[in-house]
Amino acid sequence: MPNNSSPSDFGSLGGLLNSQLEVIALSSIGILFVLYLALRLTKFDPSQRLASRLADKSWMTRDPISEGARTRFLRIAFGVIWIIDGVLQLRPSMPGGLVTQVADPSLLGAPRWINDIANPFLSLWNDHPVKLDIVSGIIQLLIGVALLVDIGPISRRVVLYGSLLWDLLVFIVGNGGGVFYSGAAFATGAPAAIIVYAYVAILLLSADSSRAWVAKARPTAYFASGFLAIGALLQALPSEGYWHKGTLSSYLTQMASSTQPWLVAEPVKLYSSFASHSPVIANAVMVFVSLGAAVILALRPRSKPVVLWGTIAALFGWWIGQDMGVFSPTGTDFNSGFPLAVVIFSLMISAEPAVIRSHLFVKATDRWGRLKGAAGSLVAGIGWLTITAFFLSGVILVASAAGAPSQSMALVDSGGVQPLLTKRPAPSFTLYDSSGKAVSLSSFLGRPVVLTFLDPECYDACPLIAQEMVSGDSMLGKASSKVALVAIVANPIFHSASDVTAFDTSHGLNRYPNWYYLTGSTSELEKVWKNYGIQVIVPKEGMVVHSQFLFFIDKKGNTKDILLNTANDQYAASYSTAIYQTLKQMVNR
Structure with missing residues (x-):
């Protein structure tokens, strides 16, 4: 799912x-x-002791009069x-x-x-x-x-x-x-804002040590020129797709759709419309602005008009291409345009x-x-x-x-464990384990139950959900034996006892005495699926598709909570913790 x-x-x-x-x-x-x-x-006084120990280290000392404007x-x-x-x-x-x-x-x-x-x-x-x-x-x-x-x-x-x-x-x-993702270009902030931060840190460390190159305009101009040139070349690469109709305009439209002031979004929307009607010209402007600034900064780093043009070019990319970087819900910085503009503009200021x-x-x-x-x-x-x-x-x-991992990502991924507004008795059933022994839901009264539905032929999502269940239960330590981990077959074709045994053996689930994988006839299984609201679909090709819910049933047989499990392997540990936290509360009640 x-x-x-x-x-x-x-x-x-x-x-x-x-x-x-x-x-x-x-x-x-x-x-x-x-x-x-x-x-x-x-x-x-730890600061004085530390200072005395590092006083003779050239890489840790600072010239008190070396800082220029x-x-x-x-x-x-x-x-x-x-x-x-x-x-x-x-x-x-x-x-x-x-x-x-x-x-x-x-x-x-x-x-x-x-x-x-x-x-x-x-x-x-x-x-x-x-x-x-x-x-x-x-x-x-x-x-x-x-x-x-x-x-x-x-x-x-x-x-x-x-x-x-x-x-x-x-x-x-x-x-x-910084440059390998699809669409990396001047418009997106490539080759990466963090490179600008690193350059400034190196410059400040060098200034503290009175390095001669800091006072010269060329190193900073060459850095900015190289940064802009890389962005321009990426913008111009046919493989990035910006010359094609719809690529640049759709990217800009997406950027402008974030919640932001009208004054900020409107120029981006206007340029997006321009790119939609004239994609080649719009992308050529992006390339010319960035590459032109890169060339003239490298040639005339001391010229104030050149520095001003470079600053404007960086700000153009920051506003139009990067939408100022901060309006996305997951924007962590200004992207590269604004920091780069600050670095370029610093060339207007004396270095003495x-x-x-x-x-x-x-x-x-x-x-x-x-x-x-x-x-x-x-x-x-x-x-x-x-x-x-x-x-x-x-x-x-x-x-x-x-x-222990946090359950936070399970909360983000699927909403996490959701308590039911009203407790209601879990639908009863009587099915069979791999040995043919009848097992009913009522046989687990007095124990918390985690119930789910798994396909014995599944090789990705279902084994992962089963492992999350046993992992979450194992976190309880000695109390884990008080919990019943129950899975019911979700496959109308392959549901024999041998299918169940093969699944348990293949994934090491038969090592857990409180693990129960139950099956029955097709009609018996369909009745349980219907009672629990589980959809099971058999496609023409591929594996069976079914709902991936976990039901938490308390000691009295009432359904207390429900968890939608997306079987995202990135969040497996988070789901295990969510299961553990819920079971911990149920065991202690």
Whole structure:
């Protein structure tokens, strides 16, 4: 059964997300307060000790007068961008939508080694979507705060090095390498926004170390030129399909359909209409704007008109092609257009250290020193609070990786376990196990029952559902024997005792004493299917198609809950946890 969830369904985890964010905030404040008391009592200053140990490390030291106006502009601008990205990461649609709506489409067409690296991370996300979304958001918030607040040269460089590792992870796992997915082009933000973030981190680290290349316009111009050129060439590739009627226009129409201000959507709709009537010209404009900006930036990086044109070209792609990046329910950032425009525009600003450019800097420094003295405690508090939250998010990450999977993705995938508004007796039946012994529903009174319908000839969905049932039951430990796991054959052709035995043996289900796979005559099975509302369809070709529901029946024989299981192997662990959580409540009642 296909996954019918829409982007609006992904917000179903919003309550979990908000409640755990509150726990993070309160716990961070509590940990910070305890650490503060401990440091005050012991008179231990870890920052000074760390600084003294790293003082002779060139890669960790920072020249206090090396920051020019250009690097300051980029530091502050990207500090704000990182914070906005962190906030977007924590929107309710992200835990459930990141894998299916962001990562999976980006990985289509990517080399196998990229998928091999990404898949374990995506599986971990599917097991713990809410917790890992919080970790991701806090990491981005930390990077942003570290760029904006004076948390010390060593701390900032640690964060910048950490951001490069984060950039690499996002580039592989979230972007799939940036250029391999179908339709990758200038209009979609290729080769990937995270490359721009990584370049800025490298530039800031190099500026702190007084690297000579930072003060030159050419390296930054060449970077922007290369980025735009790759996007333009992808846009021009016939294999991407943008020259064909309907490709570019349908993409733009989809982007403009997201909930957003009229002023933002209308230009995108107008260009979509233009692309619908003149696809070749519309795509040629996209190619010319990006490739033209790339060429002139490489040739004349110091020319202000050229820099202005490059900035406008990046903003054109950001608005028209990328729809500003943030209006999709699963938009986690501005896409590449806006960050790239910021980098290009920085070429308009002097790169000289501020202390050389003007005596006014001396006065400004004195004033800042007095202000910092007055507000130093507040600034330090903000920095330490952020670092504490980051530490706590790391604890959550480790605990999540070692802990039981969350049922959150089952909730997103199919709505999760749904309680019935009114309890009603489960329809009775008497069928037979593989040995021919009669088994009735009434024989399970006093035990919770999980009941489902499986096809013994099925080799994908049904074995997966059976394994999720026994896995969820096994999580109960010793109490697992108190539960009856019951499956009824859902195949009007193959339903003999030998068919049932072969299924159980093939999938190791005969090892579980509380597993019951029941069958009967065609008429007996059809009666049970009808009573439980199970559709069983025999197509001309292929396997039998049937409803994939799990019924949770309490100790008194009443149907308590129901679960639609899509048999999505990506969410198998999540479904097992959903089954476990429901059974745990039933066993303890």
